[in-house]
Amino acid sequence: MYRFFVNAENILEDTILVTGSDVNHIKNVLRMKIGEEILISDGNDKEYVCSILNMDDEKVEAKILDINGPGRELPIKVYLFQGLPKGDKMETVIQKMVELGVYGIVPVSTKRSIVKLDAKKAANKVKRWNAISESAAKQSKRGIIPRVNDVCTFKQAIGMAKELDMIIMPYEEADDMEKTRNIIRDLKKDTSVGIFIGPEGGFAKEEVNAVMEENGTPITLGKRILRTETAGMAIMSVIMFMMEE
Incomplete structure (x- = not known):
C-alpha cells in the first residue's frame, strides 16, 4: 500500500485531503482509481488507512477507514x-x-x-x-x-x-x-x-x-x-x- 504525508490541517473529521505533487503521483503516475486504499501519515507517527473518494488536478480526497497509532518509529x-x-x-x-x-x-x-x-x-x-x-x-x-x-x-x-x-x-x-x-x-x-x-x-x-x-x-x-x-x-x-x- 502506498504511503503519503499531509499537513495536520488537511486531516478533517472523516476525510483527508492530499495536495501538492502527490496528486499527480497518485493520479497520473500510479494511475490509482476511486476506491483504492492508501496510507496517509500526519508526520507524527500516526497512520491513517484510507480509501480514495474523489480526485481532480488539485487534490485527492480520501475517506479514513482506520487509524494506526505510533509504532513505525524507534523508541529513541x-x-x-x-x-x-x-x-x-x-x-x-x-x-x-x-x-x-x-x-x-x-x-x-x-x-x-x-x-x-x-x-x-x-x-x-x-x-x-x-x-x-x-x-x-x-x-x-x-x-x-x-x-x-x-x-x-x-x-x-x-x-x-x-x-x-x-x-x-x-x-x-x-x-x-x-x-x-x-x-x-x-x-x-x-x-x-x-x-x-x-x-x-x-x-x-x-x-x-x-x-x-x-x-x-x-x-x-x-x-x-x-x-x-x-x-x-x-x-x-x-x-x-x-x-x-
Whole structure:
C-alpha cells in the first residue's frame, strides 16, 4: 500500500485531503482509481488507512477507514551529524539513514570537508536532500519525515549536539570493541543520541577533542576503516537492531 504525508490541517473529521505533487503521483503516475486504499501519515507517527473518494488536478480526497497509532518509529531519537562528503554521497547517506530509522540529519562543514558550499548552493542542496528524505520515508513506511537541517559549522553542530542525552563519534583511532558494545546495549528508550561522522579525511584532532569536551564518546566500528557514507549506516543498523520493538 502506498504511503503519503499531509499537513495536520488537511486531516478533517472523516476525510483527508492530499495536495501538492502527490496528486499527480497518485493520479497520473500510479494511475490509482476511486476506491483504492492508501496510507496517509500526519508526520507524527500516526497512520491513517484510507480509501480514495474523489480526485481532480488539485487534490485527492480520501475517506479514513482506520487509524494506526505510533509504532513505525524507534523508541529513541538518533541525529546524524554528517561531515560533508564529496559528490552525491550525501544523497545516499540520507536515503539509507532514513530507511534505517534516523530522526534527523545535520550536514556539517568540517575542517577536512573538501566540499565548500556558498549560501545559494547550500540552500538548493538542502531542499533536494529533504526531498530525498521524504521519498525514503514514504518508501520505508516511516511515520515521520526526518528533517535535513541547513548546513552548519562544526561549532554550531557541537552547540546542537550538547542538548542531546548522548554523543558518540565513530573514530579510526578509537579501540575497545567491548566498550562500543556496552554503549549500544545501554541505550535507553526515550533518549536522544547524536552520531558524529567525519568526511573523507576524517575529523581533525581538535574536532575530536571538542566532542569529548561535551562528554562525547569516541567509539570503534572494528578494525577496518569505513568510508564516510558507510560508517553512519553501520552504527545506525546496530542501533536499529538493538532498539527495534
